[in-house]
Amino acid sequence: DAGVIQSPRHEVTEMGQEVTLRCKPISGHNSLFWYRQTMMRGLELLIYFNNNVPIDDSGMPEDRFSAKMPNASFSTLKIQPSEPRDSAVYFCASSPDRSQETQYFGPGTRLLVL
Amino acid sequence: QKEVEQNSGPLSVPEGAIASLNCTYSDRGSQSFFWYRQYSGKSPELIMFIYSNGDKEDGRFTAQLNKASQYVSLLIRDSQPSDSATYLCAVDPGGGADGLTFGKGTHLIIQP
Numbered sequence: 001d002a003g004v005i006q007s008p009r010h011e012v013t014e015m016g017q018e019v020t021l022r023c024k025p026i027s028g029h030n031s032l033f034w035y036r037q038t039m040m041r042g043l044e045l046l047i048y049f050n051n052n053v054p055i056d057d058s059g060m061p062e063d064r065f066s067a068k069m070p071n072a073s074f075s076t077l078k079i080q081p082s083e084p085r086d087s088a089v090y091f092c093a094s095s096p097d098r099s100q101e102t103q104y105f106g107p108g109t110r111l112l113v114l
Numbered sequence: 115q116k117e118v119e120q121n122s123g124p125l126s127v128p129e130g131a132i133a134s135l136n137c138t139y140s141d142r143g144s145q146s147f148f149w150y151r152q153y154s155g156k157s158p159e160l161i162m163f164i165y166s167n168g169d170k171e172d173g174r175f176t177a178q179l180n181k182a183s184q185y186v187s188l189l190i191r192d193s194q195p196s197d198s199a200t201y202l203c204a205v206d207p208g209g210g211a212d213g214l215t216f217g218k219g220t221h222l223i224i225q226p
Binding site for chain 1: 148156157158159160163202213214215216217218219
């Protein structure tokens with residue numbers, strides 16, 4: 001299994017630009033999670049999906065952030081417009097069905113907003 | 115707000131000794147507890163999970179849970195330089211594949 005796949009691995013953009021992060025979960029996993037990690041705040045859950053449906057988006061910082069999961073094998077996290085304080089590592093993780101509670105993390109996208 | 119607290123460290127332990135990492139959590143209803151290891155520049159990697167009070171052993175790792183004290187710990191026996199990493203404690207407040215609440219992690223250094 002290829003594991004969770006994220007793209008791009010690194011992104012540098014200017015303030016005000018739109019940023020789209022992509023994630024392909026492990027095949028067969030029903031739950032998908034987006035996290036953000038910074039030195040100041042640690043690892044924070046932004047949103048998670050179960051069977052492609054958003055379950056909890058209370059961690060999404062503000063309206064500039066949006067996430068979609070159009071099918072079981074793909075999800076996007078979009079920031080529009082981006083701001084320097086959005087600079088962080090964004091991780092996607094996936095998990096098997098709800099009877100199991102382990103999550104497998106992707107390699108992350110390192111975002112720098114100038 | 116649900117919180118998970120860890121000492122940020124660094125915690126320095128000589129090679130071959132036991133490393134003890136601690137974590138407290140605020141939500142008394144929390145059900146499941148996880149320890150992740152994260153090497154610098156890499157993604158978190160699950161090493162242990164525990165659901166019930168007491169100890170759970172897996173190789174050189176032992177997780178300990180005390181729900182009454184809202185305390186979970188990770189012991190690493192015969193610590194190796196390759197164990198040097200940041201260890202994240204994570205708590206799942208409910209059953210099922212819900213999102214985890216993470217502590218900020220403890221930076222562990224194993225001195226050769």
